[in-house]
Amino acid sequence: MNDESSMEIAFFGSSLVSAYWNGAATYYRGIIRALSEHGHKVTFYEPDAYDRQKHRDIPDPDWAEVVVYEVDDGTGELERMLEEARSADLVVKASGVGAFDEFLEREVPNLKDGQTRVVFWDVDAPATLDRMGEDPDDPFREQVPRYDAVFTYGGGEPVIDGYETFGAKRCVPIYNALDPQTHHPTEPVDKFTSDLSFLGNRLPDREERVEEFFLKPAAELPRHKFLLGGSGWDDKEMPSNIDYLGHVYTPDHNAFNCSARAVLNISRESMARYGFSPATRVFEAAGAGACLITDAWEGIDMFLEPGKEVLVAERGADVARMVRGLDDDRAARIGQAAKRRVLSEHTYHHRAKQIEEILEN
Incomplete structure (x- = not known):
């Protein structure tokens, strides 16, 4: 994409600044830093949950805006974050946010319009598919077709087939990768x-x-x-x-x-x-x-x-x-x-x- 097609991206995930009980942190950081370096602007919304803010391992980065919202007083603050995200070109709801996941999975597709696309980004697709397969009343079943696309952390054709079975318009694995600025050779300790x-x-x-x-x-x-x-x-x-x-x-x-x-x-x-x-x-x-x-x-x-x-x-x-x-x-x-x-x-x-x-x- 060139500068004229750069995107404003609103990303609802578990945490960008803390890897504490958050195995997806490295993946988020690598993807979002690379998108930023390609000219896109990302705002990452994360809950103050599971003591992650007490165990930050990076400061707020210069390649994304990090917005932390409280979870103790219900969804009020999160609803304001969703309203902010309405102006974005792309809104991402990641799996396993850790607070109000069902609410977000239901509400993010409501932001879709002629300008704004919505994507569900599953960082644990095998577990999500197994869960939906075992429970015909799983509330996410009816949300899957409402998203423009499902991106997954991996899974290949078995995950693509699984999501298409549940009505996904499109499912594409975006595999883990390397951020060489973060992970590289160093001296032994x-x-x-x-x-x-x-x-x-x-x-x-x-x-x-x-x-x-x-x-x-x-x-x-x-x-x-x-x-x-x-x-x-x-x-x-x-x-x-x-x-x-x-x-x-x-x-x-x-x-x-x-x-x-x-x-x-x-x-x-x-x-x-x-x-x-x-x-x-x-x-x-x-x-x-x-x-x-x-x-x-x-x-x-x-x-x-x-x-x-x-x-x-x-x-x-x-x-x-x-x-x-x-x-x-x-x-x-x-x-x-x-x-x-x-x-x-x-x-x-x-x-x-x-x-x-x-x-x-």
């Missing part, structure tokens, strides 16, 4: 050194897979050092060779990724089942030049070449075998190959261009 590191919050549909792909390999390799970052694991029983860090703030992610011999990605169960859903951690690690081991899911080869740019494990025993056999030289080769690939094909500028092309058609 002693407190983050390990043979294998994993970063992820404790969630119900991830925990069993963490047990299989991280805790079991650690138990099998007692002489190797494992490192766990993320919220919610405080009371989880785990082998003594796992050091638990708690929440790792975004500015520490590069050091976390660059200090380990290998970094592990573990998909949530629903995302692994649908496939084509690379997590932000995949691109963060690749952008830092880290050697990535990922659990197996369909579509990984769209993003990284198994064996050359990423190591793929079908089960925990494969992770243990890979960690046991990995030396520094091979880890470095894999990490550098991954970095080259994502810089050439999978940055958020690639995604911003894709969004522009979709909205032009």
Whole structure:
């Protein structure tokens, strides 16, 4: 798009300034920064919820206006935010805002007119589709056809087919990617050194897979050092060779990724089942030049070449075998190959261009 076609975008999401219990933060930041650098103006509306404002890891950025609204006194303040958004060219309602989601999903389509388009942006499409499929009374079912389009964090054809079944006019995956200004190689830090590191919050549909792909390999390799970052694991029983860090703030992610011999990605169960859903951690690690081991899911080869740019494990025993056999030289080769690939094909500028092309058609 040129300057004449730059957009005013109103974006209702969970949080742009805090990654605390907010796995979508990196994705939002990458997409929105790239859209800003392409000449679009974004106002991001986020609730003061889940103590995220107390755990900010970036100040208000210069590439977006951040508006924080209170949630304790009902929807009054949010209704004023919606009225402000009425003048935008594009209004986005993201999934999982964390406050008044059902209200926003119902009200945002009411802003649609000849100038303003409305998009539902699903950062957890497999879970949303499963939820709607299991509950014929799910209120979002009747809202899906009211949006001009559904964008998703990933999911490929299975997610596209699922959303079209529920009446979506158009469904397009906008995959995770790399923001090289944020995630890049840095010097190792002693407190983050390990043979294998994993970063992820404790969630119900991830925990069993963490047990299989991280805790079991650690138990099998007692002489190797494992490192766990993320919220919610405080009371989880785990082998003594796992050091638990708690929440790792975004500015520490590069050091976390660059200090380990290998970094592990573990998909949530629903995302692994649908496939084509690379997590932000995949691109963060690749952008830092880290050697990535990922659990197996369909579509990984769209993003990284198994064996050359990423190591793929079908089960925990494969992770243990890979960690046991990995030396520094091979880890470095894999990490550098991954970095080259994502810089050439999978940055958020690639995604911003894709969004522009979709909205032009």
